[in-house]
Amino acid sequence: MQGDLMITIDHAGCVICVGCASVCPFGAVELIGTRIKTYPEKCTDCGLCIKACPANVITLHKGVKDVKDLPAEARKKL
Amino acid sequence: MAKNGYDYDAIVIGAGPAGSTVARLLAQNGKDVLVIDKRKDVGSPVRCGEGLGEREVVAMGLELPKEVISTPILGAKVVGPNGKEIVWKSKDTHGWVLERKMFDKWLAELAVHEGAEVKVYTRAVDLVKKDGKIDGVRMEKYGKDAYDVSAPLVISAEGMEAHIARKAGFKTVHNLYDVDTCYQYEMQEYEHENLIELYFGNEIAPRGYVWIFPKKDKKANVGIGIGANLAKWKKNSGIMGAGPKILLDDFIANNPKLKDASTLVDFGGVISVGAPLDKFVDDNIMVVGTAAKQVDPIHGGGIALALEAGVMAAKVANEAIEKGDFSKQKLYEYEKMWRADPGKKVEKRLLLRKVLENMSDDDFKHIFNTITYPDLDLVMQGKFAGPVAKVLGGRPQLVGVLRALIS
Numbered sequence: 001m002q003g004d005l006m007i008t009i010d011h012a013g014c015v016i017c018v019g020c021a022s023v024c025p026f027g028a029v030e031l032i033g034t035r036i037k038t039y040p041e042k043c044t045d046c047g048l049c050i051k052a053c054p055a056n057v058i059t060l061h062k063g064v065k066d067v068k069d070l071p072a073e074a075r076k077k078l
Numbered sequence: 079m080a081k082n083g084y085d086y087d088a089i090v091i092g093a094g095p096a097g098s099t100v101a102r103l104l105a106q107n108g109k110d111v112l113v114i115d116k117r118k119d120v121g122s123p124v125r126c127g128e129g130l131g132e133r134e135v136v137a138m139g140l141e142l143p144k145e146v147i148s149t150p151i152l153g154a155k156v157v158g159p160n161g162k163e164i165v166w167k168s169k170d171t172h173g174w175v176l177e178r179k180m181f182d183k184w185l186a187e188l189a190v191h192e193g194a195e196v197k198v199y200t201r202a203v204d205l206v207k208k209d210g211k212i213d214g215v216r217m218e219k220y221g222k223d224a225y226d227v228s229a230p231l232v233i234s235a236e237g238m239e240a241h242i243a244r245k246a247g248f249k250t251v252h253n254l255y256d257v258d259t260c261y262q263y264e265m266q267e268y269e270h271e272n273l274i275e276l277y278f279g280n281e282i283a284p285r286g287y288v289w290i291f292p293k294k295d296k297k298a299n300v301g302i303g304i305g306a307n308l309a310k311w312k313k314n315s316g317i318m319g320a321g322p323k324i325l326l327d328d329f330i331a332n333n334p335k336l337k338d339a340s341t342l343v344d345f346g347g348v349i350s351v352g353a354p355l356d357k358f359v360d361d362n363i364m365v366v367g368t369a370a371k372q373v374d375p376i377h378g379g380g381i382a383l384a385l386e387a388g389v390m391a392a393k394v395a396n397e398a399i400e401k402g403d404f405s406k407q408k409l410y411e412y413e414k415m416w417r418a419d420p421g422k423k424v425e426k427r428l429l430l431r432k433v434l435e436n437m438s439d440d441d442f443k444h445i446f447n448t449i450t451y452p453d454l455d456l457v458m459q460g461k462f463a464g465p466v467a468k469v470l471g472g473r474p475q476l477v478g479v480l481r482a483l484i485s
Contacts, residue, residue, distance in 0.1 A: 017125050019259060019348030022238040022252045023306075031239065032201070033220050034118070052252075052306050054259045054322045054346030 006064045007038040008074045010057040020049035080110040087399045088231040089215045091202045091242055093120045095381050096367025097235030098185035099388025105192035107396045116201035121182030125347035127299050129291050131173040134382040146181040147174045148293040152272045158446030159279030159439045166451035175291045202242045212362035230404050232363045240369040248355055248365055254307040256352025258286050258378055261322040262301030264343035280439050284308045288329050302326040303378055349378045353428055359409035366391045375428040390415045426460035436479045444473045
């Protein structure tokens with residue numbers, strides 16, 4: 001949290017089941033419209049969303065302060 | 079026009095089975111109800127096995143039109159880890175596999191027909207409070223500014239996410255141990271006998287099961303639910319489980335009737351299988367259905383429980399609106415009703431789930447060799463003593479685990 005974590009979701013594989021949002025104690029993921037929106041500033045790296053996700057589409061990038069620092073592939077998955 | 083200058087008598091958040099049921103029964107009694115749903119389509123996307131038992135629906139007086147039904151079900155076939163089958167067919171095991179898109183739409187349409195107002199693509203952003211009390215809901219249509227709508231009563235029928243209920247202080251966040259993470263395909267062609275099929279075994283589905291729910295035109299929902307605390311994405315040595323999709327794909331690859339079938343729909347979901355919320359109401363707010371974690375802990379089914387809770391909540395909400403009394407004491411009458419029935423049954427099922435979690439595949443095999451379908455019927459009704467005695471007769475060492483069911 002505090003800018004050192006980026007959450008990426010492979011939206012192409014996401015089944016919009018809101019499993020992640022259901023288990024996140026911090027409100028760092030939420031379904032808005034037809035897409036899961038992430039709030040990395042609320043994320044604490046607890047990993048619950050990753051374990052709950054049935055489609056295996058969530059990745060946590062640690063030590064990443066800015067979107068520019070993500071690998072190119074991951075930047076498409078915010 | 080709602081009473082006392084409010085925009086509505088009640089705002090229902092969520093147009094699923096629970097929300098539409100509450101709205102219909104309030105509107106039928108002349109109340110002004112607004113239902114909002116953040117999805118674009120009521121009933122879509124489907125995140126459900128789509129099974130529904132007949133017993134509860136008939137008890138509620140609902141008659142399903144044929145377009146909401148995919149296929150009627152006559153019973154169940156339960157298969158143990160060694161392939162031993164128990165077929166369970168009686169007039170008590172009738173039901174349907176639904177087309178949830180049509181079913182949810184139908185329930186929402188009934189509500190509108192009675193006079194409720196439904197708005198889709200409208201998301202509840204927060205509760206509105208006046209002098210510290212809930213006074214309505216702040217909502218937005220995407221891309222537009224949020225606006226406030228006033229009502230003395232808010233009903234959260236929000237399903238698994240339950241954001242607004244969470245803001246109102248209900249402990250809606252789910253923990254991994256009390257949810258199953260699930261994957262499902264709608265497949266075709268699958269020959270069936272109008273039975274739902276359930277496959278158990280720790281290698282097949284740790285703390286869960288694979289299901290095959292037949293649908294019309296030789297289709298079937300083929301799915302798996304596993305304890306989310308057991309799902310591991312990297313196979314660690316000695317730890318069971320892998321992702322639900324991986325296990326489901328394995329099951330299909332090893333099933334001669336399925337391995338060459340086509341896949342028409344591919345999706346997953348997460349469902350509560352733990353205890354319901356420790357409270358369902360507070361001043362000016364009620365929580366119903368999956369949002370209140372009113373889901374069967376054994377089979378993860380929530381439709382019947384949602385419909386039932388909707389009926390109970392609406393009865394009390396109607397009285398609350400008439401009397402102008404939205405205190406938690408008044409609204410608690412719904413919770414009290416629910417806790418008595420079906421609450422006690424759900425508690426017993428939770429107990430059963432915890433007991434089954436501690437079974438090895440060997441224990442399961444013994445159970446499948448010992449019990450018959452009348453025993454299953456008793457067990458599902460919470461009458462454990464007879465079947466437990468039978469099982470213990472052949473395997474007394476299970477007494478430690480099974481004792482909880484008969485004390």
